[in-house]
Each structure stands twice: as C-alpha cells, then as structure tokens.
Amino acid sequence: MKHITYRELPGRSGYYGLLGALALVVLMGFGAFLFMEHHGHYVTGMNNQVVWGTPHVFAVFLIVAASGVLNMASIGSVFGKSMYKPLGRMAGLLAITLLMGGLTVLVLDLGHPDRLIVAMTHYNFKSIFAWNIFLYTGFMAIVAVYLWSMMERRMNPYSKPMGFLAFVWRLMLTTGTGSIFGFLVARQGYDAAVMAPMFIAMSFSFGLAIFLLVLRAMEGGFGWELGGMALKRYKNLLGVFIAATLYFVALMHLTNLYATEHHGVEAFILMNGGIYTFLFWVGFVLVGSLLPLGLLYHPATGGSRTWIVVASVLVLVGALALVYVIIIGGQAYPLVLFPGMEVSSSFNDGVVNSYAPSLPEVVLGVGGIALALALAMVAMRVLRFIPETMSDEAMQQYLEASKH
Amino acid sequence: MNETSEHTDLNRREFLTRSAATAGVALAPGVMLYSVAQARPADEPVSSAVRWGLLIDSNKCASGCSDCVSACERENGWGTGSTDETHSDATQKAQWIRKVEVKNTETGHAFTLPMMCQHCENPPCADVCPTGASFRRDDGIVLVDKHICIGCRYCMMACPYKARSFVHETLTDQKPYAPRGKGTVEACTLCVHRVDAGDSPACVEACTAENHNAMLFGDLNDPESPIAKTVATYATTQIRADLNLNPGVRYQGI
Numbered sequence: 001m002k003h004i005t006y007r008e009l010p011g012r013s014g015y016y017g018l019l020g021a022l023a024l025v026v027l028m029g030f031g032a033f034l035f036m037e038h039h040g041h042y043v044t045g046m047n048n049q050v051v052w053g054t055p056h057v058f059a060v061f062l063i064v065a066a067s068g069v070l071n072m073a074s075i076g077s078v079f080g081k082s083m084y085k086p087l088g089r090m091a092g093l094l095a096i097t098l099l100m101g102g103l104t105v106l107v108l109d110l111g112h113p114d115r116l117i118v119a120m121t122h123y124n125f126k127s128i129f130a131w132n133i134f135l136y137t138g139f140m141a142i143v144a145v146y147l148w149s150m151m152e153r154r155m156n157p158y159s160k161p162m163g164f165l166a167f168v169w170r171l172m173l174t175t176g177t178g179s180i181f182g183f184l185v186a187r188q189g190y191d192a193a194v195m196a197p198m199f200i201a202m203s204f205s206f207g208l209a210i211f212l213l214v215l216r217a218m219e220g221g222f223g224w225e226l227g228g229m230a231l232k233r234y235k236n237l238l239g240v241f242i243a244a245t246l247y248f249v250a251l252m253h254l255t256n257l258y259a260t261e262h263h264g265v266e267a268f269i270l271m272n273g274g275i276y277t278f279l280f281w282v283g284f285v286l287v288g289s290l291l292p293l294g295l296l297y298h299p300a301t302g303g304s305r306t307w308i309v310v311a312s313v314l315v316l317v318g319a320l321a322l323v324y325v326i327i328i329g330g331q332a333y334p335l336v337l338f339p340g341m342e343v344s345s346s347f348n349d350g351v352v353n354s355y356a357p358s359l360p361e362v363v364l365g366v367g368g369i370a371l372a373l374a375l376a377m378v379a380m381r382v383l384r385f386i387p388e389t390m391s392d393e394a395m396q397q398y399l400e401a402s403k404h
Numbered sequence: 405m406n407e408t409s410e411h412t413d414l415n416r417r418e419f420l421t422r423s424a425a426t427a428g429v430a431l432a433p434g435v436m437l438y439s440v441a442q443a444r445p446a447d448e449p450v451s452s453a454v455r456w457g458l459l460i461d462s463n464k465c466a467s468g469c470s471d472c473v474s475a476c477e478r479e480n481g482w483g484t485g486s487t488d489e490t491h492s493d494a495t496q497k498a499q500w501i502r503k504v505e506v507k508n509t510e511t512g513h514a515f516t517l518p519m520m521c522q523h524c525e526n527p528p529c530a531d532v533c534p535t536g537a538s539f540r541r542d543d544g545i546v547l548v549d550k551h552i553c554i555g556c557r558y559c560m561m562a563c564p565y566k567a568r569s570f571v572h573e574t575l576t577d578q579k580p581y582a583p584r585g586k587g588t589v590e591a592c593t594l595c596v597h598r599v600d601a602g603d604s605p606a607c608v609e610a611c612t613a614e615n616h617n618a619m620l621f622g623d624l625n626d627p628e629s630p631i632a633k634t635v636a637t638y639a640t641t642q643i644r645a646d647l648n649l650n651p652g653v654r655y656q657g658i
C-alpha cells in the first residue's frame with residue numbers, strides 16, 4: 001500500500017439509521033432554539049448575572065475541539081508522521097464540521113440571531129469577538145483548501161504548506177477563543193495570561209478524544225479496520241494531551257494563587273464553590289483526567305478497545321465539566337466592586353450568582369454536537385475521506401513505502 | 405477632524421448666545437443653570453468639549469432611600485415604571501440603577517450609594533462589543549444602539565460594575581425616548597434625552613427634589629461648573645479606579 005486509497009462511508013442501513021437519529025437530535029435542538037427565540041431568554045437559566053449559559057459551554061467545547069481535531073492532520077502532513085497521514089482528510093473534515101456545530105449554537109443563543117447579517121457587516125476592530133469571526137471563517141476556508149490539496153492529486157504539492165498554514169491558523173484560533181475570556185479584566189475568574197495556552201492544551205485532548213471515538217464508531221459500525229498499531233499511538237498521544245491539559249489548568253490556578261486579589265475566586269472554584277468545586281475536582285480532575293490516564297496506561301485496560309472508548313468518553317465528560325467551571329463558575333463568583341467590603345443590593349451584589357441549566361439550553365447544545373457529526377457523516381458518504389483500511393499490515397507496508 | 409471641531413465651536417458659540425435667555429428656567433439652581441447653558445440643539449453634533457459627569461455624595465445618600473431608582477424606573481419605563489417583564493424572574497429583570505449597601509467588616513463603617521453605568525471614558529463594554537453597538541458619545545455618555553445590538557452579552561461580561569441588563573422577553577410598554585427590546589442589552593443612558601434637551605438626569609432631579617442633594621450632575625470639562633469645582637476641591641473616588649477606566653460617575657464619602 002504505497003499510496004493510500006480512500007473511500008466513502010458505505011450506505012448501509014446502519015448509516016441511515018445513525019444519520020436519522022442525529023438528524024432527530026438536530027431537529028430537537030432547532031426546536032429548542034425556536035422556543036427560546038419565541039419567548040425570549042427568560043425560559044433559559046441565564047440571568048443578568050450569569051449571562052453566558054449552557055449553550056456557551058457547548059459552543060466553546062465544540063470550537064476548542066474543532067481546532068484540536070485538526071492536529072491529527074497536522075501531525076501527518078506538517079510534522080511528517082506517516083502514521084497519522086491517512087487520517088488527515090477525516091481530521092480536516094471533522095475540524096470544519098465541529099466548528100460549524102459550535103458556531104451554530106453560539107449564533108442561535110444570541111439575543112438577536114436574526115441580526116447575523118449585522119454581525120457580518122458591522123465590525124468593531126477593537127473587539128476580540130469581531131476578530132474571532134474572521135478567525136473562524138478563515139479557519140473553515142483554509143481547512144477546506146487544505147482538504148482539497150490532500151484530495152486532489154494535482155493539488156498535492158500544496159498540501160504541506162496548506163497544512164502548515166492551517167496549523168498556525170488553528171493556534172491563532174484557539175488563542176483567540178481563550179482571549180475572549182482573558183480580556184475580561186474585571187472578572188476575577190478570567191484575568192489570566194495563561195488562559196490562551198491552556199485553551200490550546202485543552203483543544204489537543206478534546207479533539208483527539210472525539211477523533212478516537214469517531215474512529216471506533218466507524219470500526220464498530222461499518223466494519224472498517226483500525227489496527228492495534230495505529231490505535232496504540234493515538235491512545236498514548238491522548239494520554240500526553242490529558243496530562244498537558246492538567247498541567248496548564250494547574251498552572252493557571254497556581255499563578256492565580258500568587259496574586260492576592262485572586263484568592264477569593266480561587267477559593268471559590270477550588271474549595272467552597274459547591275457545584276463548581278465538585279465539577280472541577282470530581283468532574284475534570286478525577287473523572288476527566290486521572291481516571292482516563294489510568295485506563296489508557298494501565299496494562300490491563302490500555303490495550304482494550306472498549307476501555308479506550310471509555311477513557312475517551314470520560315475525557316469529554318471532564319472537558320464539559322472544565323468548560324462549565326470556567327464559563328459559568330467564573331460568572332457565578334461575584335464581581336468585586338469594593339475590595340474587602342461586604343456589599344448587598346437588589347441586583348445580587350456580593351452574593352454568589354445562581355444558574356441552573358434549563359432543558360432548552362441543553363438540547364440546543366447537544367443539537368450542535370449532533371449537527372457536527374451529521375454533517376461529517378454526510379460528507380464522508382459523498383466524498384472519499386476514509387482510508388480503505390488502517391489494519392496493521394496495511395500500515396506496515398505504508399510505513400515501509402514512505403521511508404523510501 | 406479639525407474641520408468638524410471648528411464647525412462645532414462656531415455652532416456652539418452661536419448657540420450659547422441664544423441659550424443665555426433660556427438659562428433662567430433652571431429647575432434646580434446651580435446644577436441646572438449650567439446644563440441649560442450647554443443644551444445642544446438637535447442639528448449640532450455632540451461635542452467632546454463636554455464631559456458629562458455625576459458626583460454622588462454617599463454621606464448624603466440615605467440608607468433605605470431609593471428615590472433615584474424609582475425616578476429612573478418612571479422616566480425610562482423599566483421595573484415599576486412599566487407593566488412589562490412579567491415573565492422574567494428577579495435575577496432576569498432589568499435594573500438600570502440600584503442601591504448598593506456597603507459595609508467595612510473590620511471597622512463597621514457602612515455607607516450606601518446608587519450604582520449605575522459609570523460612563524467610562526475607556527469603556528470595556530464598547531471595546532469588546534463585536535458590532536460597535538456599544539459606543540461612547542463624544543460628550544462621555546455611553547449608550548447601546550438597539551438596532552445593531554445582536555444580544556451577545558459580551559459587554560455584560562466585560563463591564564466591571566454590572567451596569568447592564570439583558571431584556572429576557574418581549575416588551576410592549578415603553579417610553580418613546582427610551583427604546584428597549586427583547587434580546588438586546590441596555591443600561592443607564594444618563595437620561596441622554598433629557599440632557600440633550602438641557603435637563604439633568606431624572607435620578608438627580610428626584611434626589612434634589614427630596615432635598616437629599618446627594619447627586620450633582622454637570623460638565624466635568626468646564627472648570628466653572630459646580631461638579632468640576634467640587635471634584636477639584638474635595639477628595640472624590642472612582643470605583644475600581646485600579647482598572648483605569650476613568651468613569652464619569654464619581655463618588656464622595658466612600
């Protein structure tokens with residue numbers, strides 16, 4: 001197998017069954033949007049203190065994961081690791097669809113989604129948000145060209161430079177996403193420079209976990225073959241990314257602990273923040289990091305496909321918990337107007353702000369995930385994104401061939 | 405740029421002579437006299453020669469008194485000043501201005517003050533707003549253009565004073581000069597419609613009418629104005645001065 005041959009997803013009943021199920025979830029998400037749009041946001045859990053709710057958790061999760069998935073392509077074409085090359089097309093595709101899913105959720109949660117055109121025609125160039133709009137659309141365009149360069153033989157020579165551009169762009173994109181929070185100087189929970197690199201580390205692990213699940217689903221559902229050799233590399237890499245995320249999250253909290261003015265919010269997240277403390281330690285640290293690390297590296301579970309799936313799912317559960325703590329926990333902690341003083345008012349000054357996710361918000365968020373997956377499935381059915389096989393023998397031959 | 409300001413100056417001079425006659429109708433002596441003199445005709449652009457500001461003396465602000473809040477509600481048609489927002493819960497209802505009670509737990513010293521949009525000179529809300537819906541007028545008043553606000557709420561995340569509210573439901577009962585709308589963000593406008601007409605904000609008027617005189621409105625740029633004189637004479641405080649936003653709302657006695 002000197003050249004990798006690619007194919008479409010087979011259009012069996014399993015395919016249509018899964019696509020139908022995803023479409024149903026997408027429809028439910030759309031219904032949730034119509035419901036919120038019709039009534040106004042009073043039907044959601046958001047209020048004037050916690051203004052970004054569950055849809056933002058899902059949207060940020062998807063956007064971060066989108067840029068992370070692309071790494072699988074970059075490692076292959078930019079860093080020349082042949083083991084990853086066959087998956088470049090799929091990684092590029094998933095990066096685009098995950099981003100679309102995330103952006104859709106973000107837009108549908110606006111107070112005025114009908115004014116999308118306003119957002120596209122009025123730019124305030126001082127706003128990192130406006131820059132993000134460029135980063136996102138640019139990302140989709142660049143990755144699309146990158147995909148084209150990988151899929152069209154004539155364009156092959158461009159795949160390396162395009163891959164490089166896409167890689168640089170994705171770093172900027174994740175930095176931009178992290179900076180949305182980093183720029184909020186008045187909010188004790190966000191005012192940290194390490195936010196941007198932390199988001200990059202997060203993207204690596206969220207993206208790979210999603211990718212592994214998609215690969216396993218193709219194997220289980222469509223009889224596609226993923227050899228143990230490739231799988232082992234990917235799962236080891238996932239372990240590294242989980243550790244890196246843990247490291248940066250720890251770094252952020254440690255740097256915050258150095259600054260006295262952040263002690264309050266740190267104590268809130270780490271010790272006495274109720275649900276946020278729980279989600280941080282149990283959700284992110286234990287379930288989303290330590291447990292999957294153990295599963296991926298323990299000799300008894302590390303080689304098992306089932307356990308690798310479990311570990312990936314846990315990483316994603318932890319990912320949502322972490323993003324929830326960052327976004328909602330950061331807003332739940334009261335703004336400090338008078339440092340060291342006790343304040344009270346009719347507008348929740350000085351008290352921990354309440355937020356409880358509402359059903360339509362969750363359905364909208366899950367709808368975004370379903371949209372990303374459904375779009376990817378449709379694309380994989382019509383175009384050749386999937387390597388014929390990634391069995392150990394095929395990979396062996398391919399690695400041999402690419403050495404010469 | 406130059407051309408415009410020259411133009412503005414001319415217009416203003418011309419206007420000042422005209423307005424001298426109307427200066428006598430001031431409602432609250434001192435404060436009002438000045439603002440009337442600065443009233444801006446509709447066809448004249450807002451000038452950066454003016455920086456509207458508010459000085460709030462916490463010593464004169466009575467705990468339990470919320471006359472400024474009720475006046476704002478009535479004037480701008482929110483809270484009890486409107487029959488709207490029946491679905492939103494207490495945390496979702498808009499509050500353009502609120503009374504904050506502050507207590508120093510160490511010394512026991514307590515004070516109270518009204519908190520609203522501080523009309524920052526370097527407003528973070530406008531910096532982060534993706535569409536430019538949040539903006540600062542040349543005279544220092546920070547507003548939201550309800551027609552281009554997409555309701556992203558990034559400004560609410562960025563405002564250090566929690567000055568802004570998001571409208572969570574459809575509204576019907578509004579004042580023509582203070583438009584509000586579902587899915588957009590709003591805040592204190594410093595009663596821009598009154599200021600442009602030469603009046604002072606409704607909260608200031610109410611506070612003065614009750615003889616509390618805790619709020620002083622005027623042009624911080626005019627050294628002769630009572631507010632500028634007070635700021636020059638007494639120690640005043642900007643809340644969260646560490647953020648360098650240079651708010652137009654200043655406080656005394658805190």
Ligand code: SF4
Nearest residue numbers: 521522524527529563
């Ligand atoms: S107080 Fe808040 S809303 Fe008002 S100008 Fe400053 S940042 Fe903007």
Ligand code: SF4
Nearest residue numbers: 533553554556557559
């Ligand atoms: S909610 Fe409206 S005013 Fe606020 S940042 Fe978004 S577009 Fe600008």
